[in-house]
Amino acid sequence: MPDRLAWPLGLTIVGVFLLALPHLLSFSQQEIAVFLLINILVVASYRLLTLTGEWSLGHVVLMGVGGYASALFAKLAGVPVPLAMVLGAGTSAAVAYVLSFPLFRMKGFYFLIGSFAAGEVIRLLWIKFRIFGGPKGLKLIPPFPDIGPIVFFDPTNYYYLCLVVVAASLALLYRIEHSRIGLTFHAVHWRDQLAESVGVDTRRYRTLAFVLASFFAGVSGALLAHYIGTVNPNRFDVAQMVFVLIWVIVGGTATFFGPIIGAVTLTIVNEIVLRQLGTDELRPLFYGGILIAAMLCLPGGLESLAPRLRHLFRRKAKAAPRAVEQGPGVKAGGYEPS
């Protein structure tokens, strides 16, 4: 198959499949599909941040900022929900921008722990102040308004809404990554001193990645808030962040699709395999095991299987052997303490 055709063909197949998907699923599975779409946006936006080499533990909290802000705009200020969602995402970006001043004085581990602390502070503020509803969070968040006969309370319809929003966001994220800005992110990650020497303001690009990633995290938070109708501090705690990390790491971060593959695979495994087991409490055991196994046995993530399989396939077809294409993050997260 010529490579020129692979992209449009692949996208069409995936698109048709995604459009047909809700009609193949049961009601509860449709809900899971909605959450999966939202989580895909979370992991894809997280990857944008990791492009600059920084790993944050505050991403899920910034997603929560989007959810809380959108809910408050809609509930207290009476802003129409679609606009509130955009404003909520904007709030996430603004909060990230403010946080970037203290956080980007640090790198590596210190940034990781700093982002964790900043996230916990935000969560504690939600618990402490009345306007955020305290530990129980916000309830009765206005749902997405119906368009004519289309009722968004129905998971199928909300699924299509999420599909549109997430697909558009992914397209934007993809464009950003493959633009000059995205290439600069890579440069900031791998050769920051060289990048600085040719006039790249590395801190500004780190901030830009952080703000953009937080914006899309905010979009996903807003999508979540107006679907389930409640947000509370526990929904955005460090345990959720750990799940995002697991998806991203099991999928791999070298390519755009790695984290998405991770989220999709693990969600399917979770729903099909673990639902059979029945016990909710033993689920972390499985996730912990998968995380460790992925780090020890498959440091490149699931995505690193594809080039290997292609390589095997090509060899069998006696085509000219080609070097396995490897992205920059192949050495397990590509993390270097500095």
Added chain:
Amino acid sequence: MPELLLQTCVNAAYAASFMALVAVGLVLIFGVMGIINFAHGELYMLGAYAVVYVYADHHLPFWLAVASGLIFVGLLGIAMEHALFRPMRQNPLGGLIVSIGMLLILQALIVAGFGVRMEHIPPPHQQAIPLFGMAVTIPLQRLITILAAAVLLGALWLFLKRSKFGRALRACAQDPEAAALQGISLNQTARMSMFIGAALAGTAGALTAPLVRTYPYMGHPIIVTAFIVIIVGGMGSLEGAVVAAILYAFVSTFVTTFWDGVTADIVGLLLMLLVLVVRPYGLFGKPERA
């Protein structure tokens, strides 16, 4: 009022003692192996569950429960070093991530074994010791914790400064390659630091088990506190961890007493962010090589 202030100081001293035990272990592991052990709070939790199992369920003496907690958690630390951290030696973020995996597994195992409910541990010592006249008292169990922490940390200090193996451990923390060239086994020092670090956390958990709420997720607030302490003190500095534990315990206990717990958490985290911004290498740390 002076009684309340004194009483709060006594409470803070107790909080400082077990925080120092946890934080020093974390710093020791980070110093020698360069890995942040996210599962450290779970090691603390396991120490508490050793007391649940040995003392509360099987009615054996309390000191035996603490000793078994120390040894069991220490050995688990060695196993973690061998199976998880050794393959990740060149990859600090990888080490952090496998320790998160370990955290999930340990929590799930305890939930499977003991259930999510809070454990009831009958206090081994009921009496309270009066201090400074009669107005201020300290429960004997807290006093024991403070003394045990002082003894353990003192012993660790002597071990690190005076013994040959302690010097090897510090050499590894300063420069692993140069240490290896001097014939120091990196595997051995890593194993030892992990044993000591885990055992300290386990002991802290065992000693405080009758005093705190013992449940499978009790490690989370502990690891958050320990992060604050090691950042404020400086990531590689044992002395810094002790000083920062005392500082943080006093700030946190006073804010909790005079305002409330959530405010205390916010103040603690803001303190840490402030230190990160002004002096990212901590109060006692050294600036990193560029």
